[in-house]
Amino acid sequence: TLRSTRSLCRAGFMEGQPQGPPNPAGMENGTEPCGEERASEAQETTVTEGAAKIAFPSANEVFYNPVQEFNRDLTCAVITEFARIQLGAKGIQIKVPGEKDVQKVVVDLSEQEEEKAELKKGANLAPGDQPRTAAVGEICEEGLRVLEGLAASGLRSIRFAREVPGLQSVVANDASARAVDLMCRNVQLNAVAHLVHPRQADARMLMYQHQRASERFDVIDLDPYGSPAPFLDAAVQAVSEGGLLCVTCTDMAVLAGNSGETCYSKYGAMALKSRACHEMALRIVLHSLDLRANCYQRFVVPLLSVSADFYVRVFVRVFTGQAKVKASARLVWGKQGRQRTEGGNRNAVKTDAPSSALWDIMRCWEKECPVKRERLSEASPAFRILSVEPRLQASFAVRDDANPSSRQRGLKRFQANPEANWGPRPRARPGGKAAGEAMEERRRLHQNKRKEPAEDPVQRAARLKTFPCKRFKEGTCQRGDQCCYSHSPPAPEDTAAAASPDHPKTSYQNPPGSGVAAGPGVD
Known part of the structure; x- marks a missing residue:
């Protein structure tokens, strides 16, 4: 089931929720535990997002992009519903603050999971016992083990701990020592040290070290700077059976067809420029994930795929099965070379109707907007298609429910721009504020450097007068x-040079009535 969890994004959810005691020993920075909470430095800024409060450097030392808030909101909602499915199969109910006030929309995600949940529902309960529950901010011994491979400031992991119920632990990993030090302070600032454990390691090596079935993570979140391609091979091996893999790609220029060769080297597919470039980007990422999983007799089942702003975000479950892997190969072979562009046309409709029904719809449309049959050859395919009477009657009248209530009420379909000049942020670099100011100066100098300045009209006219008019x-x-070009005859020195033996002979004639006197050497 997928339920609307808009209330997860509210900052006041954790008010009144019990918090466990801090566990400094669990907050690892490689091999050393994090120290005590230190006072915020003067150059740091405090940001409140969702139920988390984060301190991060004002300079670009630790990556943070406020535009990705929707990405983090969506991830919290998806993991919450995934926890509902996984823990429900174990007889554990999750408690989401404010869920009673939210309208629920039920979508069937997995028939097998629903059957398991029904079989185990109440199986572990004795008469008179209450069902086991998992609340936000509490450790669930049978809950989800989550890994955020590239955590930066730890904002996403802390939001998981404060907004998602049914968690056993959250490992917030980053290769930067500065980022891990900041994570340690943010974890203590939000009182989630019992759930969130910072680590300093290479994300790929950390996932490769958890390939054993007993050590795998139930949820792996990858939100790298640019392409996630270097991390996908390790990720499909480190996620548990039926586990959730969340991947973000911000290299949309590559996925949208600006560099097909680069896309092939990273994702194993050629991206083409088309009106359906965003849908193609999602399909390429899903294909790349499935291709890497197939190497280990595993396959992916997409749950949710989103193209938003300047990135794509996919949520897939990873399973093991040789038969399904072979089916994936047959699916790719059967559909290769076919390009669908209906995703880029707002008037197009995707359908699984048979081709005979589509031809009948076209015949019905032709009856309302007839073509001139006399212009069609009797041997042409169009004449033969239209000569057959449709077996079904299609109505092209506009339905009353075609205009949704959200559009009638004028609700916004997209987020408002959070700040000026928003978009992908530069990569985090050491050097603090000085490095950030230097980058801004380079941006200012390079702004519009490829645009040619507008030429003065007088200078342009004088420049064109130096070229002879061919007409x-x-x-x-x-x-x-x-005429903007020159009508003057060639100069005498040019004529003399043309008449020399070493130069090919050319002739130049004045048109009758041109009023131009013939000069020396001019025929």
């Missing part, structure tokens, strides 16, 4: 003095 030479130019 004047041919005697066909009728513009006279209004």
